[in-house]
Amino acid sequence: MYKKAKRELERLMLGNKNFVNGTPTEKNMSVETLQKFAFHQAPDAMVLSCSDSRAVPEIIFDCGIGELFVIRVGGIAAGPNVVESIEYGVKKLKLPLLILLGHDDCGVMQFACDTYPQEPACFNSIMNCVYPVFTKFGEIKDNNDFARKHTYWVEQMLLDRSEIIRNAVCNKELYIAKCHLDHSTGEVKVLPDKI
Numbered sequence: 001m002y003k004k005a006k007r008e009l010e011r012l013m014l015g016n017k018n019f020v021n022g023t024p025t026e027k028n029m030s031v032e033t034l035q036k037f038a039f040h041q042a043p044d045a046m047v048l049s050c051s052d053s054r055a056v057p058e059i060i061f062d063c064g065i066g067e068l069f070v071i072r073v074g075g076i077a078a079g080p081n082v083v084e085s086i087e088y089g090v091k092k093l094k095l096p097l098l099i100l101l102g103h104d105d106c107g108v109m110q111f112a113c114d115t116y117p118q119e120p121a122c123f124n125s126i127m128n129c130v131y132p133v134f135t136k137f138g139e140i141k142d143n144n145d146f147a148r149k150h151t152y153w154v155e156q157m158l159l160d161r162s163e164i165i166r167n168a169v170c171n172k173e174l175y176i177a178k179c180h181l182d183h184s185t186g187e188v189k190v191l192p193d194k195i
Contacts, residue, residue: 005096005175008045012099013188015062020186028064036066043069045097046089048076048154055103055181060188069093075108075147076100077129078154087164090174098165098174100154101188102147103181109143109150132157137195151178152195 018024046069047057057063057070071085078086089095111123112130120127130150134140137149155176159166168174178191 002172002175008097009177012061016060016188018062019060024062028066033065041066043067045099046095047099047101049101050074050076050103050106052103052106054183055101057101060181069095074126075106075130076102076154077126078157079125079129083158083162087162090168091164096174098176099179100151100176101179101181102151104144104183106143106147109146113140113143113146148180148191151191
């Protein structure tokens with residue numbers, strides 16, 4: 001199954017090259033495509049992405065309707081609903097690939113860097129998902145470094161808290177790719193397996 005996940009990751013990275021080069025394809029972006037999937041979905045991968053308006057997986061990976069199962073939340077903060085959404089992608093949709101997509105200039109990362117270790121006046125549930133990165137990794141250079149380290153934290157948290165995700169990874173039914181979007185170039189880079 002990892003072969004399928006790796007092939008899909010390669011396809012998405014080629015799509016990102018199309019985006020970076022300004023040569024996106026015009027595919028699967030019509031009402032006809034939507035009608036084709038009116039009563040079922042069969043995406044090829046899932047993406048946990050920040051809700052930031054600049055980090056739109058379908059656009060940066062050059063995908064259309066029905067290709068990606070996307071979960072978006074501020075700072076890719078993986079609270080219970082997000083974890084269950086990923087579990088749905090694994091268990092019900094049998095998706096072989098999960099991309100954790102962090103990005104530059106993330107407002108959630110900056111807010112965390114500005115407020116830690118104080119109890120925040122707002123965004124408590126998001127900060128509860130983000131603050132552990134400081135304990136896990138210690139030194140943080142800037143909010144982009146924080147975003148990358150947070151991506152590693154999210155992967156570990158998913159494996160620790162979800163038996164469905166952990167079993168799928170152990171059985172090579174799911175591959176988790178840690179990625180980061182560079183706003184200055186539009187390029188998505190796959191992060192190393194270990195930090």
